[in-house]
Amino acid sequence: MAKDNQILEEITSREYEHGWTANLEADSAPKGLNEDIVRFISRKKQEPDWLLEWRLKAYRAWLTMKEPRWPNVTYPAIDYQDIIYYSAPKQKAAPGSLEEVDPELLKTFEKLGISLTEQKRLTGIAVDAVLDSVSVATTFKEKLGELGIIFCSFSEAVKEHPELVKKYLGSVVPMQDNYFAALNSAVFSDGSFCYIPKGVRCPMELSTYFRINAAKTGQFERTLIVADEDSYVSYLEGCTAPMRDEHQLHAAVVEIYAMKSAHVKYSTVQNWYPGSKEGVGGIYNFVTKRGLCAGDHSKISWTQVETGSAITWKYPSCVLKGDYSSGEFYSVAVTNNHQQADTGTKMIHIGKNTRSRIVSKGISAGLSQNSYRGQVHVLKRAINARNFSQCDSLLMGDRCGAHTFPYIDVENSTARVEHEATTSKIGEDQIFYCRQRGIDEEAAVALIVNGYAKEVLNQLPMEFAVEAQKLLALTLEGSVG
Amino acid sequence: MTIATANRNLISELESVLPAGSKSEPAVSKAWEQFIQTGLPGQKSEEYKYAPIARQLEKLPALKPSAGDVLLPTPLPQFLSGQTCNYIVFVDGRFSSAKLADKEVKVTTRTTEESHDAKDPFEWLNAAFSPSLTIITVEEGVALQHPIAIVYHSSGRGTLVNPRWTLQLLKGSKATVIEMCQPHAYELFQNKKSVIEAGEKASLEYLILQDGTPAQTEVNHTEVRCALSSYASCFTISLNSRFVRNNMKLVVDGSQVEAHLYGLYLPSGDSLIDNHTVVDHRQPESFSNEMYKGVMNDRSKGVFNGKIYVRPHAQKTNAFQSNRNILLSENATVNTKPQLEIWADDVKCSHGCTTGQLDEEALFYLRSRGIDKRSAYAMLLHAFVAETFKEMKMTQWKETIDGLVTSRLLKV
Numbered sequence: 001m002a003k004d005n006q007i008l009e010e011i012t013s014r015e016y017e018h019g020w021t022a023n024l025e026a027d028s029a030p031k032g033l034n035e036d037i038v039r040f041i042s043r044k045k046q047e048p049d050w051l052l053e054w055r056l057k058a059y060r061a062w063l064t065m066k067e068p069r070w071p072n073v074t075y076p077a078i079d080y081q082d083i084i085y086y087s088a089p090k091q092k093a094a095p096g097s098l099e100e101v102d103p104e105l106l107k108t109f110e111k112l113g114i115s116l117t118e119q120k121r122l123t124g125i126a127v128d129a130v131l132d133s134v135s136v137a138t139t140f141k142e143k144l145g146e147l148g149i150i151f152c153s154f155s156e157a158v159k160e161h162p163e164l165v166k167k168y169l170g171s172v173v174p175m176q177d178n179y180f181a182a183l184n185s186a187v188f189s190d191g192s193f194c195y196i197p198k199g200v201r202c203p204m205e206l207s208t209y210f211r212i213n214a215a216k217t218g219q220f221e222r223t224l225i226v227a228d229e230d231s232y233v234s235y236l237e238g239c240t241a242p243m244r245d246e247h248q249l250h251a252a253v254v255e256i257y258a259m260k261s262a263h264v265k266y267s268t269v270q271n272w273y274p275g276s277k278e279g280v281g282g283i284y285n286f287v288t289k290r291g292l293c294a295g296d297h298s299k300i301s302w303t304q305v306e307t308g309s310a311i312t313w314k315y316p317s318c319v320l321k322g323d324y325s326s327g328e329f330y331s332v333a334v335t336n337n338h339q340q341a342d343t344g345t346k347m348i349h350i351g352k353n354t355r356s357r358i359v360s361k362g363i364s365a366g367l368s369q370n371s372y373r374g375q376v377h378v379l380k381r382a383i384n385a386r387n388f389s390q391c392d393s394l395l396m397g398d399r400c401g402a403h404t405f406p407y408i409d410v411e412n413s414t415a416r417v418e419h420e421a422t423t424s425k426i427g428e429d430q431i432f433y434c435r436q437r438g439i440d441e442e443a444a445v446a447l448i449v450n451g452y453a454k455e456v457l458n459q460l461p462m463e464f465a466v467e468a469q470k471l472l473a474l475t476l477e478g479s480v481g
Numbered sequence: 482m483t484i485a486t487a488n489r490n491l492i493s494e495l496e497s498v499l500p501a502g503s504k505s506e507p508a509v510s511k512a513w514e515q516f517i518q519t520g521l522p523g524q525k526s527e528e529y530k531y532a533p534i535a536r537q538l539e540k541l542p543a544l545k546p547s548a549g550d551v552l553l554p555t556p557l558p559q560f561l562s563g564q565t566c567n568y569i570v571f572v573d574g575r576f577s578s579a580k581l582a583d584k585e586v587k588v589t590t591r592t593t594e595e596s597h598d599a600k601d602p603f604e605w606l607n608a609a610f611s612p613s614l615t616i617i618t619v620e621e622g623v624a625l626q627h628p629i630a631i632v633y634h635s636s637g638r639g640t641l642v643n644p645r646w647t648l649q650l651l652k653g654s655k656a657t658v659i660e661m662c663q664p665h666a667y668e669l670f671q672n673k674k675s676v677i678e679a680g681e682k683a684s685l686e687y688l689i690l691q692d693g694t695p696a697q698t699e700v701n702h703t704e705v706r707c708a709l710s711s712y713a714s715c716f717t718i719s720l721n722s723r724f725v726r727n728n729m730k731l732v733v734d735g736s737q738v739e740a741h742l743y744g745l746y747l748p749s750g751d752s753l754i755d756n757h758t759v760v761d762h763r764q765p766e767s768f769s770n771e772m773y774k775g776v777m778n779d780r781s782k783g784v785f786n787g788k789i790y791v792r793p794h795a796q797k798t799n800a801f802q803s804n805r806n807i808l809l810s811e812n813a814t815v816n817t818k819p820q821l822e823i824w825a826d827d828v829k830c831s832h833g834c835t836t837g838q839l840d841e842e843a844l845f846y847l848r849s850r851g852i853d854k855r856s857a858y859a860m861l862l863h864a865f866v867a868e869t870f871k872e873m874k875m876t877q878w879k880e881t882i883d884g885l886v887t888s889r890l891l892k893v
Contacts, residue, residue, distance in 0.1 A: 398796070
């Protein structure tokens with residue numbers, strides 16, 4: 001036990017490795033939120049009128065809405081007037097190529113281990129880096145362009161492909177969808193846009209990297225992925241933030257639109273600053289993610305590894321509208337210290353012969369609370385819908401909590417829906433078995449946890465899987481219950 | 482039958498029929514205040530999301546309790562015919578008489594005290610309308626020879642009935658309890674609150690049978706508290722009712738408790754059966770097992786919500802839950818929400834939940850052996866549901882229920 005405590009202490013006293021700040025000059029809006037701020041952001045981004053109107057409409061809708069109180073998390077009220085809604089790293093002019101990008105900025109991303117400089121092209125991932133809500137650089141653009149793939153920052157897309165943006169923006173997550181989606185729709189500053197044309201299989205992983213740098217800012221980015229017929233894309237998202245004593249708000253929206261036989265795979269490794277071990281500071285991660293399987297035989301698959309954030313409120317969902325479409329959700333959510341997570345998914349079966357699969361693995365340690373909240377809804381005309389859900393929780397320590405709130409609503413008699421959940425701790429017998437074979441306790445825990453999460457980690461692209469495994473080990477090793 | 486008028490003000494309607502002078506009683510006035518404060522659960526209420534109780538009550542004739550004492554010749558339900566029981570009879574929600582077969586059973590009444598832990602508005606409503614509480618006690622160390630039968634009669638004179646009783650099984654006692662309505666066809670709202678306290682080493686078998694009241698709207702609050710080393714096995718069988726909401730709460734208040742909750746619901750027509758269960762593990766080293774099954778036919782609706790709480794202190798708890806549903810018709814729906822909330826780490830908890838239909842291959846197998854379609858269906862459905870009452874120790878009841886269920890399934 002004494003050894004456990006010692007190891008636990010070591011782990012919990014370990015610092016958040018992405019906790020530094022970079023000295024970047026930033027161009028910010030004044031604090032607070034009103035119509036003028038919305039106009040200011042829109043002007044800064046040189047947006048067309050229709051988009052400004054859209055933002056204002058969202059803002060007005062937001063004013064009439066109430067912050068959701070149903071998640072199983074507690075936090076002090078957020079003062080929406082005490083947030084800077086727009087902060088951009090200052091640059092003299094839009095960079096034509098990477099050589100013109102502020103070297104301090106490049107250093108920032110190098111520190112994060114993200115290759116913006118294309119010399120590292122061996123990693124073979126196209127990256128769109130978003131710093132404090134603004135996209136700073138996108139790599140491999142030309143190469144993707146040859147295939148007709150559009151991968152750029154959101155503001156660029158608004159300028160260069162307004163017809164696409166106008167058509168699909170808000171088509172999956174309407175602006176009044178929920179409180180945080182409405183807020184995002186009003187003040188989103190940038191994000192990534194991706195279009196895969198008909199029949200194209202994207203040859204490399206596309207990736208967005210988010211970082212909050214400036215203090216007191218909120219990050220509100222928007223990602224829109226449109227996959228045309230018979231296309232395929234795998235998309236990655238990663239995030240970090242500096243250590244700060246105050247809470248910062250991150251309210252993003254991700255929309256995926258999949259047409260006939262398109263396949264989109266979206267993976268997230270979320271490592272926002274979780275707050276200190278006393279629960280001071282950290283990111284509030286209130287994100288709306290939804291995919292629409294609009295065409296027949298389309299498929300959307302969400303994979304997430306959630307290790308950061310003080311509070312996570314996130315339900316990547318699939319609306320299975322096309323016949324024979326399918327949705328998948330794989331999640332590992334780890335909470336430690338004072339973290340709280342309320343995460344899960346929604347699978348809405350509308351089309352015939354639609355299928356969905358949910359695998360959720362929660363791990364709670366320290367004083368954290370970890371909730372799975374999900375819905376499987378089979379509508380009346382969704383003949384032969386099929387769902388399988390599994391959500392397991394692992395508890396480490398006797399002061400944390402694990403909760404599951406699955407809603408299963410079936411309106412069609414041909415549906416087959418299965419749900420199962422378990423809650424347990426790492427068995428002493430399992431540890432004993434490993435120890436007997438000369439594996440020390442810490443390694444044994446890492447082994448067991450990795451095995452426990454393997455079903456989800458296997459879904460991640462290789463580069464991410466390695467990072468995710470390291471993150472898991474970092475947050476948990478040694479915390480034997 | 483009165484036609485439902487939009488925005489009927491149920492609260493003021495209820496206030497106008499509160500028994501005269503009862504508001505001067507502190508317990509009643511407090512309960513009434515609490516009820517007004519929470520109000521009737523609307524569509525936004527998470528707990529009553531799938532059971533639109535306010536809309537249902539609006540469809541009923543004016544709600545009023547029956548006036549004066551009713552002394553009716555009270556025939557015994559057919560289900561219990563030929564059986565010697567300790568009968569405790571409620572008429573229009575109020576305690577009427579007791580016909581006891583065992584001398585170790587005592588029935589007393591006293592004024593309802595303020596309840597502290599009530600959360601649901603209907604518990605408050607019950608307290609406001611039932612100024613007296615009936616207490617049934619089984620003496621220490623006694624294994625009752627005959628079952629206790631709690632029977633509700635309706636005279637048709639009241640449309641709002643609020644039975645309220647507590648059963649105390651003192652240390653080491655053992656009892657079998659059945660609770661049911663005498664079949665009737667009155668449109669009324671029954672809002673029951675009952676508590677069973679199983680003392681140390683006590684043993685309880687408890688059957689709630691909901692059958693033969695096709696016009697009744699019910700909300701039932703049933704709480705079973707289990708003390709150290711006690712055993713409880715509860716069966717909730719809902720066969721024929723229009724609108725039923727069962728709030729079943731099992732509190733594990735001691736170690737070495739073994740508790741089972743079984744439930745079966747077979748709604749048909751336009752009926753709705755909503756089972757909300759809570760298993761609250763407050764003490765370590767106990768075991769609970771829950772199994773609810775439903776077969777939905779026609780345009781009916783089945784709802785299941787099962788919460789399992791394991792409090793921080795309740796280490797070494799084993800808690801299991803399963804809920805399985807079959808939808809027979811394209812207009813039937815089911816909403817289920819199994820919910821685990823665990824604050825202790827050294828536990829084994831699981832829940833499973835399925836919704837589906839009968840296996841085509843199994844049907845084919847039976848058909849190919851010359852069994853007609855209807856019987857084949859009934860056979861397979863029977864196999865599916867029988868699990869929920871097969872552990873019943875009262876064989877006589879088990880057989881009767883089996884018969885009732887089989888005849889119901891043959892109509893499918």
